[in-house]
Amino acid sequence: MTSARPLRADAQRNRARVLAAAEKVFAERGTAASTEEVARAAGVGVGTVFRHFPSKEALLQALVVERLARIAVDAREHAALPDARAAFFDFFTSVVRGSATKLELADALAELGIHPNEAVATVAEEVTEALSALLQQAQRAEAVRTDIGVSDVIALLAGASQARRYAPDDRPLAVILDGLRVPSAQ
Amino acid sequence: MTSARPLRADAQRNRARVLAAAEKVFAERGTAASTEEVARAAGVGVGTVFRHFPSKEALLQALVVERLARIAVDAREHAALPDARAAFFDFFTSVVRGSATKLELADALAELGIHPNEAVATVAEEVTEALSALLQQAQRAEAVRTDIGVSDVIALLAGASQARRYAPDDRPLAVILDGLRVPSAQ
Amino acid sequence: MTSARPLRADAQRNRARVLAAAEKVFAERGTAASTEEVARAAGVGVGTVFRHFPSKEALLQALVVERLARIAVDAREHAALPDARAAFFDFFTSVVRGSATKLELADALAELGIHPNEAVATVAEEVTEALSALLQQAQRAEAVRTDIGVSDVIALLAGASQARRYAPDDRPLAVILDGLRVPSAQ
Amino acid sequence: MTSARPLRADAQRNRARVLAAAEKVFAERGTAASTEEVARAAGVGVGTVFRHFPSKEALLQALVVERLARIAVDAREHAALPDARAAFFDFFTSVVRGSATKLELADALAELGIHPNEAVATVAEEVTEALSALLQQAQRAEAVRTDIGVSDVIALLAGASQARRYAPDDRPLAVILDGLRVPSAQ
DNA sequence: CATGAATGAGTATTCATTCAT
């Protein structure tokens, strides 16, 4: 996921620990938290963090990539389900619910349009593709209104995740899901 | 000899210039932008910024208060309109559209539940009250679904504003507005 | 005391108020206290402080001059007393006791050797002269040991004042006074 | 993974260099001298100063602790000498003479009663104890007057050190030492 | 490879001093 070296087992483990620690620390104290703090949370020295991620920005991007990659997988899995309607809405719900505890999806998605980093661009495309399939199936099944596209769904995913910060229950999400349905298909 | 003097005319003007510059700078470069930069944009020295706002946090809060105050006024004005349905949806739309150019509403609204600052708490209450009236009127007019409350509307305002960052057109907003309507009242 | 202008009555009063406030503020919070604070304590604007004393250093020096001037007067008055022994020891005691509440004499005297300011140099000379008379009389009266000079007395005044900061009673002072007496003249 | 590691050799050396540089700089230009200047004098970056001493105050305290620790050692060593009289007076003299070149003892001793810092409190106690032994031995040997206690000796040490700033010879010291002797024991 | 000490540019904040009101 970085380049081509196989990476020794312990190095691989350290990379994962740093990533996990970073997610936790940045989620709890914001992305302004220091690299030192991430290192401490991971139980390694700062040097190790910088060995795996050449800069703080790279670390942040790796986090985004990881998140998006999971979303892409999730989208693909849902796209393979028989019920297109349920597939779409379940996917949407799971992404929004999942974003609550982690580094805000909003921030993660924000990177999409801001930093044209190769790795990020790649997963972004994967997400877009998988989501596109999912959306089109649902639209074809007349489960989702046809006047919106993938970018709108992404925007709404970000919006719904953000809404969750203010009202951590499912009502705002329900409103958005209802707005997405085909009018007649109540 | 201190307290709440009316503030000299030029001081008043500088305060406003700083506030405007801060809004612009923080919106463009994020709240991590330096105070120095805000001062430069306002055409004053750093000292002046700190004379008006004793800390960067105070400046940020002043910005939030200003934004929320405008929203409260907007809500009150709309609540006075005869058509309760249009009043609610126009208000929602205007807030979301207005937040695009300014410091993200999301960040502003975020303060609502986070910083127990007196001034912020006061406007927050004003917003809540005005919005409550607006919402209830719309619900009584059967224009807005009745299973949501003020806090949900606030969350959705934040969400819709956030969505706008990813898709700057009106489609995500339209989806949310549709989700808010009374199902049968399409 | 500045140059030659007679200074209007209210200006004169302001000058005195600033000086008094400065003494209090600097004594309580150290000479690092801000000019703003001095102005506030004096009930005037900063501008007024700077009108009377062109710089913070000038204000500090004026304070020293005032202090030393009082000491010089005190010395002269004591030198005029009939009992040379009592005159010297009473003077020493009064200076040391008096320094406790005010801006440390030590700091005031410190300026003596550091900033060759004309006004300071003048009073310093006055102090030296008056003290010289007082000392010589006491030495002639065999009340004070003859192996010390004026500069030693000044040093001991500073030392005794400093000692008072650690043990605010009269014992350290008594020790020093005893050390100053003519051995046989216990 | 943190706490009391022995500190790498070079780190240890840097810590000492910073401490030495700070002593010199603060003695020469006052404690208002900037940390930047201390760093420059030590030949390290500012960051290094702050890595070893988290704040300027901590640096100052470390200096005081160091100074007091040396005094405590000195006191203990003298207390072990056979001639109680010489022990006391030699100690007093050596402390006062030693304080001249270094950061004023007065400032160091000032910390004794002012900052409730644990490290400082600890050495302060050590100094007090060692000094107490030294003083009592001298008093039992009828070399020092019995109407004074440890706190008076500390005050006089501070006073004598301060006096040295005005008259850098030994006369003020001699006066104080004479004042400390048992009257009949001239 | 991992560690954490060193670096120094960058940031918020203070304060003496000036000057328009």
Add this chain to the structure above:
DNA sequence: CATGAATGAATACTCATTCAT
């Protein structure tokens, strides 16, 4: 003359990044 707002240099402290151990 008095006022206090404006100024900007100065300072303590932080943090991403580098590199000797």
